[in-house]
Amino acid sequence: MWTRALDIALGKVVQIGLLTVELPSGRVLTFGDGKGPQTHVSLTDNATVRHMVINPELAVGESYMNGTLVIEDDDLHGFLELVLRNLDGRQRAWWQRAQQKLRTTVRRFMQHNAGRISVRNVAHHYDLSGELYELFLDADRQYSCAYFRSPDDTLEVAQEQKKAHIAQKLRIEPGMRVLDIGCGWGGMGLTLARNHGAQVLGITLSKEQLAVAQERARAEGLEQQVEFRMADYRELSGQFDRIVSVGMFEHVGLPYFDAYFRSVHDLLSPDGVALIHSIGISEAPCATNPWVAKYIFPGGYVPSLSEIAASVERQNLWIADIESLRLHYAYTLRHWFDRFVANADKVIELYDERFVRMWKFYLVACEQTFRLRRQGVFQFQISREVDAVPITRDYLYSGTADAELRAAE
Numbered sequence: 001m002w003t004r005a006l007d008i009a010l011g012k013v014v015q016i017g018l019l020t021v022e023l024p025s026g027r028v029l030t031f032g033d034g035k036g037p038q039t040h041v042s043l044t045d046n047a048t049v050r051h052m053v054i055n056p057e058l059a060v061g062e063s064y065m066n067g068t069l070v071i072e073d074d075d076l077h078g079f080l081e082l083v084l085r086n087l088d089g090r091q092r093a094w095w096q097r098a099q100q101k102l103r104t105t106v107r108r109f110m111q112h113n114a115g116r117i118s119v120r121n122v123a124h125h126y127d128l129s130g131e132l133y134e135l136f137l138d139a140d141r142q143y144s145c146a147y148f149r150s151p152d153d154t155l156e157v158a159q160e161q162k163k164a165h166i167a168q169k170l171r172i173e174p175g176m177r178v179l180d181i182g183c184g185w186g187g188m189g190l191t192l193a194r195n196h197g198a199q200v201l202g203i204t205l206s207k208e209q210l211a212v213a214q215e216r217a218r219a220e221g222l223e224q225q226v227e228f229r230m231a232d233y234r235e236l237s238g239q240f241d242r243i244v245s246v247g248m249f250e251h252v253g254l255p256y257f258d259a260y261f262r263s264v265h266d267l268l269s270p271d272g273v274a275l276i277h278s279i280g281i282s283e284a285p286c287a288t289n290p291w292v293a294k295y296i297f298p299g300g301y302v303p304s305l306s307e308i309a310a311s312v313e314r315q316n317l318w319i320a321d322i323e324s325l326r327l328h329y330a331y332t333l334r335h336w337f338d339r340f341v342a343n344a345d346k347v348i349e350l351y352d353e354r355f356v357r358m359w360k361f362y363l364v365a366c367e368q369t370f371r372l373r374r375q376g377v378f379q380f381q382i383s384r385e386v387d388a389v390p391i392t393r394d395y396l397y398s399g400t401a402d403a404e405l406r407a408a409e
Helices: 002-013 046-054 056-066 076-087 094-105 115-126 130-134 155-170 187-196 207-219 254-267 290-296 305-314 328-342 344-350 353-372 399-408
Strands: 018-022 028-031 038-043 069-071 177-181 199-204 226-230 240-246 268-281 318-325 375-383
Touching (some): 002 018, 002 028, 002 046, 038 046, 056 290, 076 353, 130 344, 155 187, 155 240, 177 187, 187 199, 187 207, 187 226, 187 240, 199 207, 207 226, 240 254, 254 305, 290 353, 305 318, 305 375, 328 353, 328 375, 344 353, 353 375
Parallel strands (some): 018 038, 240 268
Antiparallel strands (some): 038 069, 268 375, 318 375
């Protein structure tokens, strides 16, 4: 029964390339037109076959983690390229279409990110061992999309370019009061203080990130310019000349979009500028992948461009500029994957082999999604007043801006 159902489901989905599936019985199924990516996988037990039929979006990642989905030569990139190329606009079995529709319909109720739940969700991912992140991030611990002026840029150069690019969009001047929502390990806030003379308040819900950020501020002698605090954006008051938020909006949750942008409106001075850097999709809204929600980012949600824009409009804010960073995150993730794999033995010492497989799957699945699906990174430049920023982009590419980016390199 389950073998027949798997045959039907994969036969509907896999039209491009060649997927060969070896079942626990030794029987071999083949799917696709033989043109394009090719991969061979083995399913080692019948429970995995059943799981693949009932809930494939969860089952693929779980089975790889558990070692019951074995990919030939461990070619995760090739396997997930084939999967994602075929999911784009292809049919699914009727029960899988119904499941996907249900997830999309109830997605708002799956992201209850209020108060202590937000803290718990953040801790799940960001309060892992600090040593883990040192093994694959750049020295500044930038855990978000870098900015590649060339695909050949090193990760360190591309991350410095990202921070410089954001600083230009913020039009930072010495003495400005800046709020960094979701400050991570402090790299952006420290850069704005050190390189631009800003007075920065960085907030996070991660105890591990907070401790590192505070220690970095002390080590650089920037304690008078930068304060890092454990706080929720909904708890803040006062006003700031600039607001920056990099890679945090994906954790807000759809039910809280209006509250988030209401806070941006209220915390931003009348002539202020905010820069929101977030993953997003250029297609109809859809639910968070269940494997990602369970193992990587509980409470996370990648919004559509239309969902973000509508919420900004409801809070009486201007979208002064939107930039779509295509492929930049794919390049970033490949750097992270290569470094992670090179240090896999050290990760096993910290956790175990199952954890390594989980993170490899996470990094490769994300990379291939940015390469092959309608997912990218949006930078929203937001203001309360229509004339808070120049009416052309010339200032981004002035001699000063270019000089700063060259200095970053």
